[in-house]
Structures are given as C-alpha cells and as structure tokens.
Amino acid sequence: MIEATGLTKRYGMKTAVDDVTFSVKPGLVTGFLGPNGAGKSTTMRLVVGLDRPSSGSVTVNGKSYSALRAPLREVGVLLDAKAVHTGRSAINHLRALAATHSIGRARVDEVIGLTGLDSVARKRVGGFSLGMGQRLGIAAALLGDPATLILDEPVNGLDPEGVIWVRTLARFLASEGRTIFLSSHLMSEMAQTADHIIVLGRGRIIADAPVGEILALATGTAMLVRTPDAERFGALLSAPDISITHREPQLMQVTGLSSAQIGELAAKNGVVLHELSPQAGSLEDAYLALTKDEVEYHAGGTPR
Secondary structure, X not given: OEEEEEEEEEEOOEEEEEEEEEEEOOXXXXXXXXXXXXXHHHHHHHHOOOOOOOEEEEEEOOEOHHHOOOHHHHEEEEOOOOOOOOOOEHHHHHHHHHHOOOOOHHHHHHHHXXXXXXXXXXXXXXXXXXXXXXXXXXXXXXXXXXXXXXXXXXXXXXXXXXXXXXXXXXXXXXXOOOEEEEEOOOHHHHHHXXXXXXXXXXXXXXXXXXXXHXXXXXXXXXXXXXXXXXXXXXXXXXXXXXXXXXXEOOEEXXXXXXXXXXXXXXXXXXXXXXXXXXXXXXXXXXXXXXXXXXXXXXXXXXXX
C-alpha cells in the first residue's frame, strides 16, 4: 500500500504538489491522471525518495522508501525508461541491478522472457526503440518480484500488442493482491485497465474514486433523442446554449437540456419520441470535465 498524507513539494515559489493525501490499495490498479504540469511525476518521485517533500509524508507498506532494506524486492519503479547506460546490453543492465539485491540470473532471464526482450537481450540499449526501452524499464521494475509497482506512462511508445500486454500484466498482478499505481495519457486504455482513479490538477487532488464513479460524471451530459420529426424538433430545441448534432436522419445528440426539459418540449409541440436516453460518457469526457479549469499549459490555435 502507498499512503500519502499532506504531501507537499515546493520548488522556490512554485508549488508542484499541494497538500495531497491519498491511498493506493493492494489488489487494485490505481490510475493516476492529470494535465501536463499537474504534479504527477513529482508525486511519484516523492514516493520513491528521489525528491524530498517540503512537508507531509508518504510511505510504502508503512515505511518511507529510504527505510526499505531491499527496495527492489518491495517496490518496482519505472519513472524514466531512458535512465540506462546506453553502452550496456539489456541483459547486463538487468544483471547489474539484480546483483545489488542478490537476485539470481534465473530471475533476470525470466523477466527478459516476460517482457519480450529475448531477441534483443544482448544488444546495446542505445540502439533500442522507444517501445523496447519501455519494455526494459518494466523488466527492471519486475526484477525483484515486488508487491508494489509504480509505473509512469508504461505504454508510452508501445505498439497495440504491447499496450494490451501492459494492461493484462497490470490486471493480473493486481489480482495477486499487489499494489499497482500507474499513470497514462491514454484515457481509453486507462478505462480498461484501472479500478480506481486519482486525478491531480495544479498539484491538488480533484478526484479520488472508483472508475465507475468517475465515469458517472460524464454520463448524462448529452441526451440521445430519436424522433421521426427530427428536423422540426431540432429547430424547436435550438438555442444559443444548446448543442445539437444530427447523428442519423431521425437521431440527434442534444447537450444543454435535461431529459425532463426535452420530454416536456416534445409533449407541448406534439412531437413523438422513439428514444430519449443519456449518452454514455467516456473516461476522457469525465477527465476533461474534471480538469477543464486545471490545465496549466494550453494548446495554441488551429494551424493554417
């Protein structure tokens, strides 16, 4: 289990993490989301002792990371897949890490096979693709067979097969009772992988709930309206703050009105409705709704 209490990190006048309290529980895949600059990577660095908190505390299995006697055996970490000596082969990199914790070569061979690195194990890491570098980072995180895994953007650079593999691996390890804490910018993937979501914005937690509760934030923001009189009813619904998208000749998506308001307007104007239902929300919809006021770095206009 990972537990943070009042965790704060300041760099000069900049507060990167601001009084954050959360728990990452065993047996679950906990997703960590937030816009660029929200403080996700800083929080993960604080968990594993790469940065010291300005105030507050964070523990792994009841201890600070620095107090763990054999950290590789307790916490597997992938924060920067490029943090490898580029002149070493993958197998020698893993053997060097293993030697620090008296981990046998058989385990090195096992994680190489598990992460699909067999064919490149003896090649220099400097020639690896981004995806192969990610696989090596995951292999290093798994080396000590830890009960806790912290993975920052583990699917970055992976092909579709690799993304599915990471998803399956994370869910399998969680099913064994391990603590899995991972970040990703792929909302569709996080929706299929995570059981619980923590959302950070400008260094503060803005959501901490099961995926189902997060998704509920996006459900009902748009209504599906099916009617044989779609053109006329669309004109009746039209208003400056109402968005109407005609998805099929008799089907509209309406945003800005409740089901009751739409139903009452239809009854008043003699419009027959064949369907009136909330549009199922996605994790991306919920994420955007949560973080719309928390984005620190905004994209520019559309290129010409």
